[in-house]
Amino acid sequence: MPKVSGAEERRMAMTREDFAEVLRRIALLLELKGENPFKIRAYRNAADAVETFAGDIVALARENRLEGIKGIGDAIASKLQELAATGRMEFWEKTRATFPDSIFELFEITGLGPKKIKALHDAFGVDSIARLKEVCASGEAAGLPGFGEKSVAKIVEGIAYRESHAGIWRLGDVAAMVSEILEALRAHPATSRADAAGSFRRGKETVRDLDFVVATKFPDEVLEFFATAPWVTEVLVRGETKCSVRLEEGIQCDLRAVSNANYPFALNYFTGSKEHNVALRARALKRGFSLNEYALTPLEDSDAGALDIHEETDLYRALGLDAVDPALRENTGEIEAAEAGELPVLVELANLRGTFHNHTTASDGLDSLEAMAEAAQELGLQYLGIADHSKSSFQANGLDEVRLRAQIEAIRRLNETFDGGFQVFAGSEVDVLRDGSLDFDDALLGELDYVVASVHNAFQLPEAEMTARILRAVEHPQVTMLGHLTGRLLLQREAYAVNIERIIEACARTGTWIELNANPWRLDMDWRWWKLAREKGVKCVINPDAHRCADLQHLHFGILQARKGWLRRDDVVNCLPLQKMRETLAAKRLARV
Ligand code: DGT
Ligand code: CA
Numbered sequence: 001m002p003k004v005s006g007a008e009e010r011r012m013a014m015t016r017e018d019f020a021e022v023l024r025r026i027a028l029l030l031e032l033k034g035e036n037p038f039k040i041r042a043y044r045n046a047a048d049a050v051e052t053f054a055g056d057i058v059a060l061a062r063e064n065r066l067e068g069i070k071g072i073g074d075a076i077a078s079k080l081q082e083l084a085a086t087g088r089m090e091f092w093e094k095t096r097a098t099f100p101d102s103i104f105e106l107f108e109i110t111g112l113g114p115k116k117i118k119a120l121h122d123a124f125g126v127d128s129i130a131r132l133k134e135v136c137a138s139g140e141a142a143g144l145p146g147f148g149e150k151s152v153a154k155i156v157e158g159i160a161y162r163e164s165h166a167g168i169w170r171l172g173d174v175a176a177m178v179s180e181i182l183e184a185l186r187a188h189p190a191t192s193r194a195d196a197a198g199s200f201r202r203g204k205e206t207v208r209d210l211d212f213v214v215a216t217k218f219p220d221e222v223l224e225f226f227a228t229a230p231w232v233t234e235v236l237v238r239g240e241t242k243c244s245v246r247l248e249e250g251i252q253c254d255l256r257a258v259s260n261a262n263y264p265f266a267l268n269y270f271t272g273s274k275e276h277n278v279a280l281r282a283r284a285l286k287r288g289f290s291l292n293e294y295a296l297t298p299l300e301d302s303d304a305g306a307l308d309i310h311e312e313t314d315l316y317r318a319l320g321l322d323a324v325d326p327a328l329r330e331n332t333g334e335i336e337a338a339e340a341g342e343l344p345v346l347v348e349l350a351n352l353r354g355t356f357h358n359h360t361t362a363s364d365g366l367d368s369l370e371a372m373a374e375a376a377q378e379l380g381l382q383y384l385g386i387a388d389h390s391k392s393s394f395q396a397n398g399l400d401e402v403r404l405r406a407q408i409e410a411i412r413r414l415n416e417t418f419d420g421g422f423q424v425f426a427g428s429e430v431d432v433l434r435d436g437s438l439d440f441d442d443a444l445l446g447e448l449d450y451v452v453a454s455v456h457n458a459f460q461l462p463e464a465e466m467t468a469r470i471l472r473a474v475e476h477p478q479v480t481m482l483g484h485l486t487g488r489l490l491l492q493r494e495a496y497a498v499n500i501e502r503i504i505e506a507c508a509r510t511g512t513w514i515e516l517n518a519n520p521w522r523l524d525m526d527w528r529w530w531k532l533a534r535e536k537g538v539k540c541v542i543n544p545d546a547h548r549c550a551d552l553q554h555l556h557f558g559i560l561q562a563r564k565g566w567l568r569r570d571d572v573v574n575c576l577p578l579q580k581m582r583e584t585l586a587a588k589r590l591a592r593v
């Protein structure tokens with residue numbers, strides 16, 4: 001994370017992500033320049049190769065040993081070696097010098113691809129969102145070939161959407177920053193305890209800022225350290241016990257430094273939510289205490305005794321409550337449940353035994369079937385479901401009947417190499433077509449171990465039509481589970497219109513599982529719906545939607561969302577051990593025919 005200056009430091013700080021980012025940005029700019037498509041592809045392929053290479057690609061580059069790595073041609077290899085050795089790449093610097101950096105904003109707008117950006121750039125010199133707004137408003141953009149009123153309206157919508165979400169961050173995009181900052185705070189000699197608080201600690205799918213609480217005898221030293229850390233670009237507030245800074249990524253970050261005695265109260269208060277805090281404070285008052293971010297104090301006229309509070313757990317106990325997990329602190333019934341001793345034992349990452357919705361190089365994944373299976377075993381999973389895209393998802397290189405049958409064969413053969421303690425299940429992420437029918441016929445679906453049904457196109461359907469479309473898939477006897485129910489991409493694409501309640505009811509009736517897609521861009525179905533789904537008896541299946549081995553780690557975010565949805569181990573089907581899962585899938589198959 002730290003931005004450093006000087007060739008030596010820049011060189012040392014270079015990461016695999018930096019390599020890939022530079023290559024991708026070069027590809028974008030070459031596209032704008034109208035360069036040869038093969039050259040552009042070469043940069044994209046190299047970026048993929050860099051991201052998925054099994055060894056330490058940066059170290060290899062530093063040692064000039066990139067020749068022969070699959071996906072990285074000689075010309076690009078030598079550029080990466082230059083980047084590793086000097087922290088600079090002349091070609092990149094020359095290419096980017098012809099455009100302002102604001103050009104990259106344009107690629108973040110939904111409804112605007114490289115072709116359109118190029119056309120706008122060539123015709124009107126559009127090189128920033130500000131300029132783009134002008135040519136949309138003036139009607140110039142609509143006059144360009146291939147544009148028209150409709151596509152301009154879509155672009156304007158995309159700009160508005162992006163602006164309305166400015167200053168909000170996806171959980172997955174801040175998780176690494178939080179660990180890094182927390183680690184640094186905990187390593188400081190003046191720190192006795194430190195935790196992340198706020199919406200991040202509660203596992204919210206998006207956050208506005210990051211909050212930390214530190215217990216220390218020397219707040220000044222910790223605040224000074226926090227304010228001058230290398231990743232800070234701006235100090236916004238500096239007080240005696242608090243400091244707010246902006247990180248170089250742009251996100252704000254608040255720190256409170258308190259005494260050991262105040263710590264559980266501060267951590268509780270700054271974890272929130274605000275609504276949970278308000279309810280706790282009201283409860284404290286009723287029981288003769290005042291509660292704030294520093295202490296729980298008996299009211300003057302009360303006969304409440306002295307308190308011994310070292311942990312948040314003690315605080316809840318003092319209020320006559322079971323300890324409430326941070327994930328549940330949204331004031332949606334957790335206080336009542338804590339009072340009645342009815343809080344759920346929430347599902348944990350360690351409970352998961354397998355996952356179902358994963359891709360391989362057969363469609364748009366970046367790792368092979370074998371590599372994915374190995375990665376799943378390394379994580380301690382007992383089964384991995386492979387569900388590559390179906391043929392209608394041609395943009396994702398979806399499999400046709402022939403390729404899917406070959407994949408099923410390959411999976412059966414691979415399974416023979418395991419000793420029975422691990423299994424790959426053969427599935428498919430089958431497109432739900434516009435009319436609700438499926439992309440493969442029943443005979444082929446019947447050869448699979450399971451089927452994930454997902455919507456990947458025609459997102460604009462009116463709610464009634466979209467609901468009917470998905471209901472038809474739910475009613476289909478071969479469908480095991482619904483993939484990413486609403487299609488949302490957090491901070492980028494709104495959920496499509498669909499009546500979730502009716503889908504939940506139909507899933508309850510048909511025994512269809514609903515996916516909790518754990519990809520931090522999706523986290524779909526949203527945690528707010530799981531309580532209802534559970535009450536109706538619908539099972540959750542937490543899937544990483546992995547497109548590479550590393551994406552299996554997304555399961556962590558899925559678990560957080562499941563916990564926010566009050567789910568227990570029994571509610572999540574992929575907590576079932578392998579043998580039970582085999583039986584469950586077999587029983588579902590029998591029920592199909
Ligand atoms: P966000 O918007 O993603 O940053 O969400 P939070 O929950 O992290 O909100 P933030 O950073 O403004 O404040 C952190 C916590 O501090 C919040 O969850 C509860 C507590 N807090 C902040 N302002 C108030 C307030 O006015 N009243 C109460 N009771 N608690 C507050
Ligand atoms: Ca916050």
Ligand code: CA
Nearest residue numbers: 209210211254
């Ligand atoms: Ca805050």
Ligand code: ZN
Nearest residue numbers: 429454483484
């Ligand atoms: Zn999908």
